[in-house]
Amino acid sequence: MDVLETRELRYFVAVAEDLHFGRAADRLGMAQPPLSRAIQQLERRLGVTLLERNRRGVALTGAGRVLLDEARTLLDAAAAAARRTQRAATDGGNRLVLATKAGANHELLRTLLDAYAAEVEVLLCGMGDQARMLRDGRADVALMQRPFDELTGFDTEELLTEQQVAILPAEHPLATRTALTMAEIGAVAGLPVARWPRPDGTYEPGPGPEIHDLSQLAQLIALGQTTAVLCASSRWWLWSAHTAVPLTDAPHVTTVLAWPAHSRSRAVAGLVGAATGLR
């Protein structure tokens, strides 16, 4: 029942992805006949038809679609397992890798590292990359933010909940206000809200500039070209040309410590313990 060899899964994913045995074999660096046979063998062992070979090409069956999903996550998980094992060997098993958005949660990160005595390597990454780093096995824990980051599949520990603020050019008329609403920020003429990339790297359409990282955003705000809504702890990196104005009706942001759900490593447990202690 357990008989799913990773080699067969790789083959199946390749075929299922471009629905063409010849091209898939090419991509795998092998000939087409052995690939056909491997898939047939997989189907026989599972007792399931995965691909519908009819006239003009190949189509996935329902079961094939299910296995494609499962196989992708399995292969990812296998690669992550290998990477974590190798990291455990070189680090001695005690060093942790913590992934966090560059520029975010500076103060929290500082206190967290102070509270946890053992060595932690901080891995700064782009906006939605922490989830990938965790799934990859390149990081052990990550600082992530609800509701911005996708937390499915991770265990989490809440660390800090804070208000959101609008970051405005200091000389902007609205910068003198003590509070704003989302509607007001969205409606300012000549100051469109910056757009962050989605997980797939694309941007949703809109008037605001497309942002890649915080330093870029900071400069554009200082130049009076855009504005952004961020959590209150962003004040750590504000320029003198910036002003932060609290938003009364924006959802609160909760920063959480996240780690792979099945991870039971002592080092992770230690950091989580330290984090809950200081909360």
Place this chain on the structure above:
Amino acid sequence: MDVLETRELRYFVAVAEDLHFGRAADRLGMAQPPLSRAIQQLERRLGVTLLERNRRGVALTGAGRVLLDEARTLLDAAAAAARRTQRAATDGGNRLVLATKAGANHELLRTLLDAYAAEVEVLLCGMGDQARMLRDGRADVALMQRPFDELTGFDTEELLTEQQVAILPAEHPLATRTALTMAEIGAVAGLPVARWPRPDGTYEPGPGPEIHDLSQLAQLIALGQTTAVLCASSRWWLWSAHTAVPLTDAPHVTTVLAWPAHSRSRAVAGLVGAATGLR
């Protein structure tokens, strides 16, 4: 980098579990030399020492401990993937299997099934078994209860939060009370609180009887031999010889719909949508 064959993982888990090549080979139904070589090859490919072969037996290195954890979850996930694929083939991909504790959440389950038009097979299982059913691939979704059930690794949708009640024999003096506290329930002479099995099947020590299922519990309560603390919706299966008394200081119980975090099947999505709609 991806090169973790499931066969090698099976071998490694076997050796790591009993720390003895001969016995592990026996358990795997093979001879010892090929097993030794397979492990060596795995170590070479990873570039990592997994086992410390010193005088008198074998010990896991730090990296070995990590890989043991990872390999177990990978093999479980692989078996689950195979099972889900086979189920998708026989069910046509539309039938869902929902796991729930026998006897719990009857009313909620009823409304949920009414709200979701398509076919759902209800799989009644023992106390902590829903998590295993989901991880196994034997079930697609489950009704689980916070804080009783372990929800790590699952996506969840909250459905219902309710009070807990004490179930008492109807003729017991306390049964006339309109409310009780946890302290009062725990201190009743001659009516020890029933004990549920832990995930590993053992029971924590205590005076109360060891319970396997709700029917057994119901009878013991009716006989005046024990009492239990359950969520309020348990009233659906109470006998006339039972009385439910609200507990003022017990934590509330939240019933959630849970499914594997990576599951993106249309059927699961449909049920979740129906569930959120009726909330």
Place this chain on the structure above:
DNA sequence: CGTCGGTGATACCGGCCGAGTATCACCGAC
């Protein structure tokens, strides 16, 4: 309606790798 291009399946073969047997090297216990 026959040919042609392109698909995946089949036949067949060779080489490699995985598995078995026999044996060794090592070490601790008595």
Place this chain on the structure above:
DNA sequence: GTCGGTGATACTCGGCCGGTATCACCGACG
């Protein structure tokens, strides 16, 4: 020092994985 037990090594064999050649099928096209 011998013996029992450990894992590693040497060598052989068989099966399976992969390659080449070819087939069976079908849709397109003139």
